[in-house]
Amino acid sequence: HQAMAPILLESVGNERTDYIEHEVVHVKNPHLDSMEEDILYHFNLGTKTHNLQSMFGDIKFVCVGGSGNRMKAFAQFMHRELGLIGDTTDIEDICAGTDRYSMYKVGPVLSISHGMGVPSISIMLHELIKLLYHAKCSDVTLIRIGTSGGVGLEPGTVVITDRAVDSFFRPQFEQVVLGKVIVRSTELDANLAQELLQCATEIPNLPTVIGNTMCTHDFYEGQGRLDGALCSFSTEEKLEYLRKAHEAGVRNIEMESTVFAAMCRICGLKAAVVCVTLLDRFEGDQISTPHDVLTEYQQRPQCLMSHFIKKRLGLFD
Numbered sequence: 167h168q169a170m171a172p173i174l175l176e177s178v179g180n181e182r183t184d185y186i187e188h189e190v191v192h193v194k195n196p197h198l199d200s201m202e203e204d205i206l207y208h209f210n211l212g213t214k215t216h217n218l219q220s221m222f223g224d225i226k227f228v229c230v231g232g233s234g235n236r237m238k239a240f241a242q243f244m245h246r247e248l249g250l251i252g253d254t255t256d257i258e259d260i261c262a263g264t265d266r267y268s269m270y271k272v273g274p275v276l277s278i279s280h281g282m283g284v285p286s287i288s289i290m291l292h293e294l295i296k297l298l299y300h301a302k303c304s305d306v307t308l309i310r311i312g313t314s315g316g317v318g319l320e321p322g323t324v325v326i327t328d329r330a331v332d333s334f335f336r337p338q339f340e341q342v343v344l345g346k347v348i349v350r351s352t353e354l355d356a357n358l359a360q361e362l363l364q365c366a367t368e369i370p371n372l373p374t375v376i377g378n379t380m381c382t383h384d385f386y387e388g389q390g391r392l393d394g395a396l397c398s399f400s401t402e403e404k405l406e407y408l409r410k411a412h413e414a415g416v417r418n419i420e421m422e423s424t425v426f427a428a429m430c431r432i433c434g435l436k437a438a439v440v441c442v443t444l445l446d447r448f449e450g451d452q453i454s455t456p457h458d459v460l461t462e463y464q465q466r467p468q469c470l471m472s473h474f475i476k477k478r479l480g481l482f483d
């Protein structure tokens with residue numbers, strides 16, 4: 167499927183054994199240290215204009231999701247759940263100076279939007295990881311809370327990603343760098359996934375499974391949909407692909423998990439992907455569920471996150 171043979175570059179930061187003990191955030195870029203200033207352009211933040219350590223040094227949980235409004239609602243929800251003082255309407259968008267991403271901080275929780283698809287989340291992650299590095303953060307857990315299409319699951323089921331796989335069901339992310347394909351592992355933290363699954367069992371009415379998540383570069387043809395402006399395959403071919411995906415352990419499809427998993431892994435961030443399914447792709451392609459039901463579905467990963475964070479902070483003791 168590709169013109170160039172992929173190469174696995176262990177020498178440019180795919181090894182992670184050197185920082186496991188300390189769990190500090192790493193950047194894998196020797197050029198950064200010689201820069202006098204680092205401007206996080208899409209966040210409208212910088213190392214000279216902002217004291218990143220005092221602004222973000224206490225961050226322990228970073229939750230990311232596609233939409234700015236959802237991540238604002240999540241920040242307000244967490245503010246209430248953590249019993250923080252002040253009004254939720256006062257929570258400000260730290261990235262208000264740019265309209266690329268939205269960012270909200272509530273205690274040790276950072277909530278950020280990443281837009282749709284691999285290029286958008288990848289830009290956000292470069293700047294987020296540098297932000298956490300400049301802020302000298304340690305023991306940070308990063309979780310994507312998103313939406314997805316289910317593969318053989320009841321709509322509304324939450325999927326905690328076991329392996330993030332590409333459109334060929336391979337647990338890897340390919341990035342073209344200087345005209346060469348670099349392949350990076352998308353392994354996620356298995357203990358964190360189990361911890362999240364345990365949390366889900368402690369919340370009523372939160373159907374949750376662990377399964378593989380397929381990350382595609384398109385919502386329509388790329389996910390085998392028959393309802394895009396273009397469609398180059400039959401209904402039977404679509405179902406055959408979904409059956410193969412299901413056999414490979416895929417339980418949901420979204421558009422960010424592979425690059426998210428790959429970048430977090432290399433930079434020493436414990437990471438998980440928790441996405442609710444909006445529909446069962448064996449049953450259809452259009453998302454026709456009423457708005458209020460979709461809103462409730464989107465709150466499910468947020469409820470799981472709140473339970474997980476409160477448990478980690480010892481707030482249930």
Ligand SMILES: O=P(O)(O)O[C@@H]1C[C@H](O)[C@@H](CO)O1
Nearest residue numbers: 231232282283312313420421
């Ligand atoms: O986190 P969200 O719900 O934005 O992620 C999924 C994957 C795509 O970005 C988008 C497609 O509707 O939803």
Ligand SMILES: O=c1cc[nH]c(=O)[nH]1
Nearest residue numbers: 313314315419420421
């Ligand atoms: O089917 C779906 C639903 C949400 N997000 C996706 O990427 N696909």
